[in-house]
Amino acid sequence: MELLSLKKRRGGHNYKCLIGKKYDRLTVINEIRDISGKIKRVCKCDCGKIIEIDGNYLTTGHTRSCGCILHDVMVKINTTHGLTKVNPRLYRIWTGMITRCRNDPFYSKFDIDSTWEKDYECFYNWAMSNGYKNNLSLDRIDNSKGYNPENCRWATRLEQNRNKTNNRKLTFNGKTLLMSEWCSVIGIKPSTLSLRLSRGMPIERALTQPIKKITLWENNK
DSSP: OEEOOTTOEETTEEOOOOTTOEETTEEEEEEEEOTTSOEEEEEEETTSOEEEEEHHHHHTTSOOSSSHHHHHHHHHHHHHOOHHHHOHHHHHHHHHHHHHHHHOTTGGGSOBOHHHHHOHHHHHHHHHHTTOOTTOEEEESSTTSOBSTTTEEEEOHHHHHHTOTTSOEEEETTEEEEHHHHHHHHTOOHHHHHHHHHTTOOHHHHHHSOOOOOOHHHHTO
């Protein structure tokens, strides 16, 4: 990988040099271009570890350390209270939420409430006061927004599936229901309804056309 000069261009556009800048625990000490031509920032963490990351992860706040921030939070939790052992499942949900938003490109656009992120006890107290049960999962009410007390709830798997952005709504005879709800009403498999709609079948026909039953004799013609 080659060392970048301050005047180096990428794709015909000037890139912003970040050498010497500090983002939380990370200080940019070098900039390199990998085999694919993508610019990477070489950063030194306050703990001494050297890592390479994408520049936009720094400027957006997605990456704030080499990973030691989360480690320090875990150590603090384990040494200050025993809540991690009171409900291990809830603790895994909390760590999973933070890990996804810090490491998964899809979830990196979602913010986490600052008190939740820094203090598991705050998240634990919210969960216990807002309907947490071992058979429920953490669900965002508005899937376009992040994780915070106003946008989160404890929901069943069915409720979560209904809340998915890809769960299409269909209107028939003046009534609007989710595809999964129509399937329950008319007694059709979701895969069958999805196939009908994907083939361009009108909603009315897709919901009312009888399902052809193939007999053993027909199958062996």
